[in-house]
Amino acid sequence: MAGLYIHIPFCIKKCPYCDFVSFQNKSDLIDEYLNILHQELLIYKTRYNINFETLYIGGGTPSFLSEKQLEKLFFLIYSTIEREKLKEITIEINPGTINKNKALIITENTNRISIGMQSFNNKVLKILGRVHKNKENYTTFDLFKKSGINNINIDLMYGICGQKLKDVLDDIDKAVKLKPDHISFYLFTIHGKEFKNKKLPDDDIIADMYLNGVKRLKKNKFVHYEISNFALENKFCLHNLNYWNSGQYIGIGVSASSFYNNERFSNTSDIYDYMKSLKNNKLPVICREKISDEKKIKEYIMLKLRTKNGIDNKEFYQNFKFDFYLKYSNIIDKYTSDNFMKKSKKRIFLTEKGFLISNEIIKDFF
Ligand code: SF4
Numbered sequence: 571m572a573g574l575y576i577h578i579p580f581c582i583k584k585c586p587y588c589d590f591v592s593f594q595n596k597s598d599l600i601d602e603y604l605n606i607l608h609q610e611l612l613i614y615k616t617r618y619n620i621n622f623e624t625l626y627i628g629g630g631t632p633s634f635l636s637e638k639q640l641e642k643l644f645f646l647i648y649s650t651i652e653r654e655k656l657k658e659i660t661i662e663i664n665p666g667t668i669n670k671n672k673a674l675i676i677t678e679n680t681n682r683i684s685i686g687m688q689s690f691n692n693k694v695l696k697i698l699g700r701v702h703k704n705k706e707n708y709t710t711f712d713l714f715k716k717s718g719i720n721n722i723n724i725d726l727m728y729g730i731c732g733q734k735l736k737d738v739l740d741d742i743d744k745a746v747k748l749k750p751d752h753i754s755f756y757l758f759t760i761h762g763k764e765f766k767n768k769k770l771p772d773d774d775i776i777a778d779m780y781l782n783g784v785k786r787l788k789k790n791k792f793v794h795y796e797i798s799n800f801a802l803e804n805k806f807c808l809h810n811l812n813y814w815n816s817g818q819y820i821g822i823g824v825s826a827s828s829f830y831n832n833e834r835f836s837n838t839s840d841i842y843d844y845m846k847s848l849k850n851n852k853l854p855v856i857c858r859e860k861i862s863d864e865k866k867i868k869e870y871i872m873l874k875l876r877t878k879n880g881i882d883n884k885e886f887y888q889n890f891k892f893d894f895y896l897k898y899s900n901i902i903d904k905y906t907s908d909n910f911m912k913k914s915k916k917r918i919f920l921t922e923k924g925f926l927i928s929n930e931i932i933k934d935f936f
Contacts, residue, residue, distance in 0.1 A: 571623040572830070573812045574651065576607065577823030578643075579630040579841065582667060586699045589761035591825035591839045592630040599841065600639055606848045608646040610822045613853060615650055618830070620820065622651055624809035627661040627680075634667045637675060644679040658682055658808040660723075665710040666702030670717075677717040682807075684723040684754070685710055690744040691737055694730055697768075711748050721805060723752035728779040730758045731768040738779045739786055746790045751805040755783055756798050777926055784922050795878045797925045814873045816866075824854075832866075834859045863890075872932050880919025894918070901934050 580600055581592045614620065625647070635643060653659075660682040676683065687707040689695055695703060702710075714722060724745045728738045745753055757776065771779070784794055792800035796814060799807065812819060820828045825839040835858040838844050847854035861869070867890055874881045886894040895902065895918070902918060905911040910924035910931060920928055 665706035
Protein backbone atom coordinates (compact mmCIF):
# COMPACT_ATOMS: atom_id res chain seq x y z
CA MET A 571 0.00 0.00 0.00
CA ALA A 572 1.04 3.60 -0.49
CA GLY A 573 -0.31 6.80 0.98
CA LEU A 574 -0.73 10.13 -0.77
CA TYR A 575 -0.19 13.38 1.12
CA ILE A 576 -1.24 16.72 -0.39
CA HIS A 577 0.04 19.92 1.16
CA ILE A 578 -2.13 23.06 1.06
CA PRO A 579 0.15 25.78 2.44
CA PHE A 580 -2.33 28.65 2.88
CA CYS A 581 -3.65 30.03 6.17
CA ILE A 582 -5.75 33.04 7.20
CA LYS A 583 -3.01 34.09 9.56
CA LYS A 584 0.32 32.55 10.53
CA CYS A 585 0.16 31.28 14.13
CA PRO A 586 3.25 32.53 15.98
CA TYR A 587 4.36 29.07 17.14
CA CYS A 588 3.97 27.37 13.74
CA ASP A 589 6.84 25.62 12.01
CA PHE A 590 4.89 24.22 9.06
CA VAL A 591 5.41 25.60 5.59
CA SER A 592 2.35 27.81 5.42
CA PHE A 593 1.69 31.35 4.23
CA GLN A 594 -0.72 34.12 5.03
CA ASN A 595 -1.57 36.79 2.44
CA LYS A 596 -0.90 34.51 -0.50
CA SER A 597 -4.48 33.49 -1.27
CA ASP A 598 -4.15 35.00 -4.76
CA LEU A 599 -1.87 32.03 -5.57
CA ILE A 600 -4.37 29.33 -4.61
CA ASP A 601 -6.01 28.71 -8.00
CA GLU A 602 -2.71 28.46 -9.78
CA TYR A 603 -1.30 26.30 -6.98
CA LEU A 604 -4.15 23.80 -7.40
CA ASN A 605 -3.39 23.47 -11.13
CA ILE A 606 0.27 22.92 -10.36
CA LEU A 607 -0.56 20.30 -7.70
CA HIS A 608 -2.54 18.49 -10.36
CA GLN A 609 0.42 18.58 -12.70
CA GLU A 610 2.66 17.08 -10.02
CA LEU A 611 0.14 14.34 -9.30
CA LEU A 612 -0.06 13.54 -13.02
CA ILE A 613 3.71 13.16 -13.21
CA TYR A 614 3.67 10.60 -10.37
CA LYS A 615 0.69 8.85 -11.91
CA THR A 616 2.42 8.50 -15.29
CA ARG A 617 5.78 7.62 -13.84
CA TYR A 618 4.80 5.08 -11.18
CA ASN A 619 1.09 4.35 -11.64
CA ILE A 620 0.73 3.87 -7.88
CA ASN A 621 -2.45 2.58 -6.31
CA PHE A 622 -3.01 4.80 -3.33
CA GLU A 623 -4.93 3.42 -0.39
CA THR A 624 -4.99 6.50 1.80
CA LEU A 625 -5.16 10.21 1.05
CA TYR A 626 -4.34 12.93 3.58
CA ILE A 627 -4.87 16.60 2.73
CA GLY A 628 -2.99 18.71 5.26
CA GLY A 629 -1.41 22.08 5.59
CA GLY A 630 -1.49 24.91 6.19
CA THR A 631 -5.24 25.10 6.27
CA PRO A 632 -7.00 23.14 3.52
CA SER A 633 -10.37 24.34 4.84
CA PHE A 634 -9.26 27.93 4.10
CA LEU A 635 -9.96 27.21 0.41
CA SER A 636 -13.22 28.65 -0.91
CA GLU A 637 -16.11 26.35 -1.83
CA LYS A 638 -15.18 26.62 -5.49
CA GLN A 639 -11.54 25.89 -4.78
CA LEU A 640 -12.40 22.87 -2.63
CA GLU A 641 -14.57 21.50 -5.44
CA LYS A 642 -11.75 22.08 -7.89
CA LEU A 643 -9.22 20.36 -5.60
CA PHE A 644 -11.35 17.22 -5.26
CA PHE A 645 -12.19 17.21 -8.96
CA LEU A 646 -8.50 17.34 -9.90
CA ILE A 647 -7.59 14.60 -7.42
CA TYR A 648 -10.36 12.19 -8.38
CA SER A 649 -9.88 12.73 -12.08
CA THR A 650 -6.32 11.50 -11.58
CA ILE A 651 -6.43 8.78 -8.93
CA GLU A 652 -9.09 6.16 -8.28
CA ARG A 653 -11.28 7.18 -5.40
CA GLU A 654 -12.77 3.67 -5.05
CA LYS A 655 -9.37 2.32 -4.01
CA LEU A 656 -8.94 4.82 -1.18
CA LYS A 657 -9.76 3.31 2.18
CA GLU A 658 -9.31 6.53 4.07
CA ILE A 659 -9.52 10.16 2.91
CA THR A 660 -8.65 12.74 5.56
CA ILE A 661 -8.67 16.51 5.39
CA GLU A 662 -7.49 18.94 8.05
CA ILE A 663 -9.98 21.55 9.21
CA ASN A 664 -9.27 24.74 11.11
CA PRO A 665 -12.38 25.82 13.08
CA GLY A 666 -13.25 29.32 12.01
CA THR A 667 -12.67 28.60 8.31
CA ILE A 668 -15.71 26.45 7.78
CA ASN A 669 -19.34 26.96 6.77
CA LYS A 670 -22.26 24.69 5.94
CA ASN A 671 -21.51 24.50 2.21
CA LYS A 672 -17.83 23.73 2.72
CA ALA A 673 -18.77 21.02 5.23
CA LEU A 674 -21.08 19.45 2.63
CA ILE A 675 -18.42 19.51 -0.10
CA ILE A 676 -15.87 18.00 2.29
CA THR A 677 -18.30 15.32 3.47
CA GLU A 678 -19.08 14.31 -0.10
CA ASN A 679 -15.40 13.98 -0.94
CA THR A 680 -13.73 12.55 2.17
CA ASN A 681 -14.47 10.06 4.93
CA ARG A 682 -12.36 11.43 7.77
CA ILE A 683 -11.71 14.93 9.10
CA SER A 684 -9.14 16.20 11.53
CA ILE A 685 -10.13 19.37 13.40
CA GLY A 686 -7.28 21.49 14.77
CA MET A 687 -9.07 22.68 17.89
CA GLN A 688 -5.92 22.64 20.10
CA SER A 689 -7.85 23.81 23.20
CA PHE A 690 -11.33 24.68 24.41
CA ASN A 691 -9.98 27.52 26.52
CA ASN A 692 -10.24 30.95 24.89
CA LYS A 693 -7.28 32.28 26.89
CA VAL A 694 -5.09 29.44 25.63
CA LEU A 695 -6.33 29.90 22.05
CA LYS A 696 -5.41 33.57 22.31
CA ILE A 697 -1.91 32.76 23.56
CA LEU A 698 -1.51 30.41 20.60
CA GLY A 699 -2.68 33.14 18.22
CA ARG A 700 -5.34 30.88 16.71
CA VAL A 701 -7.98 32.46 14.49
CA HIS A 702 -10.84 30.64 16.19
CA LYS A 703 -12.49 30.63 19.59
CA ASN A 704 -13.95 27.85 21.67
CA LYS A 705 -17.40 28.49 20.17
CA GLU A 706 -16.16 27.62 16.65
CA ASN A 707 -14.82 24.29 17.92
CA TYR A 708 -18.39 23.32 18.72
CA THR A 709 -20.02 24.73 15.59
CA THR A 710 -17.43 23.05 13.36
CA PHE A 711 -17.81 19.68 15.05
CA ASP A 712 -21.57 19.96 14.89
CA LEU A 713 -21.61 20.85 11.19
CA PHE A 714 -19.61 17.76 10.27
CA LYS A 715 -21.55 15.43 12.56
CA LYS A 716 -24.77 16.67 10.96
CA SER A 717 -23.37 16.38 7.46
CA GLY A 718 -22.67 12.69 8.05
CA ILE A 719 -18.93 12.33 8.64
CA ASN A 720 -18.42 9.47 11.10
CA ASN A 721 -14.67 9.52 11.55
CA ILE A 722 -13.56 12.70 13.30
CA ASN A 723 -10.24 13.52 14.91
CA ILE A 724 -9.71 16.37 17.36
CA ASP A 725 -6.21 17.82 17.81
CA LEU A 726 -5.38 19.00 21.33
CA MET A 727 -2.16 20.49 22.67
CA TYR A 728 -0.63 20.42 26.14
CA GLY A 729 2.39 22.10 27.69
CA ILE A 730 1.39 25.57 26.47
CA CYS A 731 2.65 28.69 28.30
CA GLY A 732 0.27 29.49 31.15
CA GLN A 733 -1.59 26.16 30.90
CA LYS A 734 -2.20 24.18 34.10
CA LEU A 735 -2.83 20.46 34.57
CA LYS A 736 -6.51 21.12 35.24
CA ASP A 737 -6.80 23.09 31.96
CA VAL A 738 -5.40 20.13 30.02
CA LEU A 739 -7.77 17.67 31.67
CA ASP A 740 -10.65 20.07 31.13
CA ASP A 741 -9.81 20.19 27.39
CA ILE A 742 -9.78 16.39 27.24
CA ASP A 743 -13.13 16.16 29.04
CA LYS A 744 -14.69 18.65 26.64
CA ALA A 745 -13.28 16.87 23.62
CA VAL A 746 -14.43 13.44 24.87
CA LYS A 747 -17.92 14.79 25.50
CA LEU A 748 -18.27 15.54 21.79
CA LYS A 749 -17.72 11.82 21.08
CA PRO A 750 -15.00 12.05 18.43
CA ASP A 751 -13.45 8.87 17.03
CA HIS A 752 -9.86 9.92 17.45
CA ILE A 753 -7.90 12.40 19.57
CA SER A 754 -4.35 13.57 18.88
CA PHE A 755 -2.77 14.89 22.05
CA TYR A 756 0.42 16.76 21.18
CA LEU A 757 3.11 18.49 23.18
CA PHE A 758 3.35 22.19 22.36
CA THR A 759 6.73 23.11 20.93
CA ILE A 760 7.94 26.64 20.41
CA HIS A 761 9.27 27.75 17.08
CA GLY A 762 8.37 31.44 16.84
CA LYS A 763 10.29 34.28 18.48
CA GLU A 764 7.06 35.67 19.98
CA PHE A 765 7.23 32.92 22.58
CA LYS A 766 10.87 33.54 23.45
CA ASN A 767 10.13 35.35 26.68
CA LYS A 768 7.14 33.27 27.70
CA LYS A 769 7.67 30.59 30.31
CA LEU A 770 6.69 27.04 29.51
CA PRO A 771 5.39 24.77 32.28
CA ASP A 772 8.20 22.92 34.13
CA ASP A 773 9.22 19.48 32.86
CA ASP A 774 7.60 17.65 35.78
CA ILE A 775 4.32 19.49 35.16
CA ILE A 776 4.51 18.58 31.47
CA ALA A 777 5.10 14.94 32.45
CA ASP A 778 2.07 15.13 34.75
CA MET A 779 -0.03 16.62 31.95
CA TYR A 780 0.94 13.79 29.59
CA LEU A 781 0.54 10.92 32.05
CA ASN A 782 -2.75 12.19 33.46
CA GLY A 783 -4.02 13.05 29.98
CA VAL A 784 -3.26 9.52 28.79
CA LYS A 785 -5.04 8.10 31.84
CA ARG A 786 -8.12 10.24 31.22
CA LEU A 787 -8.29 9.28 27.54
CA LYS A 788 -7.87 5.58 28.27
CA LYS A 789 -10.57 5.77 30.93
CA ASN A 790 -12.86 7.00 28.16
CA LYS A 791 -12.15 3.97 25.96
CA PHE A 792 -9.58 5.59 23.70
CA VAL A 793 -6.81 3.18 22.74
CA HIS A 794 -3.38 4.71 23.09
CA TYR A 795 -1.90 3.41 19.84
CA GLU A 796 0.94 5.87 19.26
CA ILE A 797 2.82 8.32 21.53
CA SER A 798 0.42 11.19 20.76
CA ASN A 799 -2.54 9.38 19.22
CA PHE A 800 -5.66 7.84 20.69
CA ALA A 801 -8.61 6.26 18.94
CA LEU A 802 -11.67 4.20 19.46
CA GLU A 803 -11.18 0.57 18.38
CA ASN A 804 -11.08 0.36 14.54
CA LYS A 805 -10.65 4.10 14.15
CA PHE A 806 -6.85 4.24 14.04
CA CYS A 807 -5.55 6.59 11.34
CA LEU A 808 -4.52 4.31 8.46
CA HIS A 809 -2.51 7.01 6.73
CA ASN A 810 -0.32 7.59 9.79
CA LEU A 811 -0.08 3.89 10.58
CA ASN A 812 1.45 3.48 7.14
CA TYR A 813 4.18 6.01 8.09
CA TRP A 814 4.88 4.26 11.37
CA ASN A 815 5.03 0.90 9.62
CA SER A 816 7.71 2.27 7.27
CA GLY A 817 5.25 2.10 4.36
CA GLN A 818 5.63 3.98 1.09
CA TYR A 819 4.04 7.37 0.48
CA ILE A 820 4.15 10.21 -2.00
CA GLY A 821 3.86 13.80 -0.83
CA ILE A 822 2.87 16.48 -3.28
CA GLY A 823 2.82 20.22 -2.80
CA VAL A 824 5.39 22.68 -1.56
CA SER A 825 7.77 21.16 1.07
CA ALA A 826 6.11 17.72 0.91
CA SER A 827 8.26 14.61 1.41
CA SER A 828 8.00 11.13 -0.04
CA PHE A 829 9.35 7.66 0.58
CA TYR A 830 9.13 5.42 -2.43
CA ASN A 831 11.23 2.64 -3.97
CA ASN A 832 13.63 2.79 -1.06
CA GLU A 833 14.30 6.47 -1.62
CA ARG A 834 13.39 9.48 0.47
CA PHE A 835 12.87 12.79 -1.35
CA SER A 836 11.53 16.24 -0.54
CA ASN A 837 10.14 19.19 -2.44
CA THR A 838 11.40 22.73 -2.16
CA SER A 839 9.82 24.90 0.56
CA ASP A 840 9.84 27.94 -1.71
CA ILE A 841 6.40 28.22 -3.23
CA TYR A 842 7.62 30.22 -6.24
CA ASP A 843 10.38 27.71 -7.01
CA TYR A 844 7.88 24.91 -6.54
CA MET A 845 5.48 26.38 -9.09
CA LYS A 846 8.20 27.40 -11.53
CA SER A 847 9.71 23.94 -11.55
CA LEU A 848 6.42 22.21 -12.33
CA LYS A 849 5.53 24.78 -14.97
CA ASN A 850 8.69 23.54 -16.70
CA ASN A 851 7.45 19.99 -16.26
CA LYS A 852 10.14 19.19 -13.69
CA LEU A 853 9.52 17.70 -10.25
CA PRO A 854 10.39 20.29 -7.56
CA VAL A 855 12.48 17.79 -5.59
CA ILE A 856 15.50 19.38 -3.90
CA CYS A 857 16.94 16.40 -2.03
CA ARG A 858 16.98 12.67 -2.57
CA GLU A 859 18.45 9.97 -0.42
CA LYS A 860 18.73 6.24 -1.04
CA ILE A 861 18.01 4.51 2.22
CA SER A 862 20.91 2.30 3.27
CA ASP A 863 20.26 -0.93 5.21
CA GLU A 864 21.66 0.68 8.32
CA LYS A 865 19.32 3.66 8.00
CA LYS A 866 16.38 1.36 7.30
CA ILE A 867 16.96 -0.44 10.61
CA LYS A 868 17.32 2.85 12.42
CA GLU A 869 14.09 4.25 11.00
CA TYR A 870 12.23 1.02 11.65
CA ILE A 871 13.23 1.04 15.33
CA MET A 872 12.48 4.74 15.69
CA LEU A 873 9.04 4.52 14.10
CA LYS A 874 7.95 1.25 15.68
CA LEU A 875 8.90 2.37 19.18
CA ARG A 876 6.48 5.27 18.79
CA THR A 877 3.61 2.79 18.59
CA LYS A 878 1.84 0.87 21.31
CA ASN A 879 2.71 -2.45 19.66
CA GLY A 880 6.38 -1.60 19.51
CA ILE A 881 8.77 -4.03 17.82
CA ASP A 882 7.74 -7.58 17.00
CA ASN A 883 10.89 -9.68 17.38
CA LYS A 884 9.90 -12.20 14.69
CA GLU A 885 8.94 -9.51 12.19
CA PHE A 886 12.21 -7.71 12.91
CA TYR A 887 14.17 -10.89 12.22
CA GLN A 888 12.28 -11.50 8.97
CA ASN A 889 13.08 -7.97 7.82
CA PHE A 890 16.69 -7.62 8.92
CA LYS A 891 18.01 -11.16 9.54
CA PHE A 892 19.31 -10.62 13.05
CA ASP A 893 17.81 -10.93 16.52
CA PHE A 894 16.70 -7.60 17.96
CA TYR A 895 16.67 -8.85 21.56
CA LEU A 896 20.17 -10.29 21.35
CA LYS A 897 21.76 -7.37 19.57
CA TYR A 898 20.33 -4.71 21.88
CA SER A 899 20.14 -6.69 25.14
CA ASN A 900 22.08 -4.05 27.14
CA ILE A 901 19.76 -1.22 26.21
CA ILE A 902 16.67 -3.38 26.63
CA ASP A 903 17.77 -4.50 30.11
CA LYS A 904 18.54 -0.94 31.14
CA TYR A 905 15.11 0.38 30.19
CA THR A 906 13.00 -2.62 31.16
CA SER A 907 14.45 -2.65 34.67
CA ASP A 908 13.32 0.96 35.16
CA ASN A 909 9.91 0.29 33.63
CA PHE A 910 10.49 2.52 30.62
CA MET A 911 10.12 -0.51 28.37
CA LYS A 912 8.23 -3.78 28.56
CA LYS A 913 9.26 -7.00 26.94
CA SER A 914 7.37 -10.18 26.19
CA LYS A 915 8.47 -13.21 24.21
CA LYS A 916 6.93 -11.71 21.11
CA ARG A 917 7.46 -7.96 21.30
CA ILE A 918 9.04 -5.02 23.02
CA PHE A 919 7.40 -1.65 23.52
CA LEU A 920 7.71 1.59 25.46
CA THR A 921 5.55 2.17 28.52
CA GLU A 922 3.80 5.51 29.01
CA LYS A 923 6.70 6.56 31.23
CA GLY A 924 8.96 5.49 28.36
CA PHE A 925 6.99 7.53 25.81
CA LEU A 926 7.88 10.61 27.87
CA ILE A 927 11.59 10.10 27.17
CA SER A 928 11.21 8.30 23.83
CA ASN A 929 13.77 10.48 22.04
CA GLU A 930 16.41 9.66 24.63
CA ILE A 931 15.65 5.92 24.50
CA ILE A 932 15.62 5.77 20.71
CA LYS A 933 18.94 7.62 20.56
CA ASP A 934 20.50 4.90 22.72
CA PHE A 935 19.95 2.34 19.98
CA PHE A 936 22.35 4.10 17.60
S1 SF4 B 1 -3.29 27.26 11.14
FE1 SF4 B 1 -1.89 25.51 11.37
S2 SF4 B 1 -0.53 25.59 9.60
FE2 SF4 B 1 -1.59 27.57 9.69
S3 SF4 B 1 -0.17 28.86 10.79
FE3 SF4 B 1 -1.58 28.01 12.32
S4 SF4 B 1 -0.56 26.15 13.07
FE4 SF4 B 1 0.47 26.77 11.16
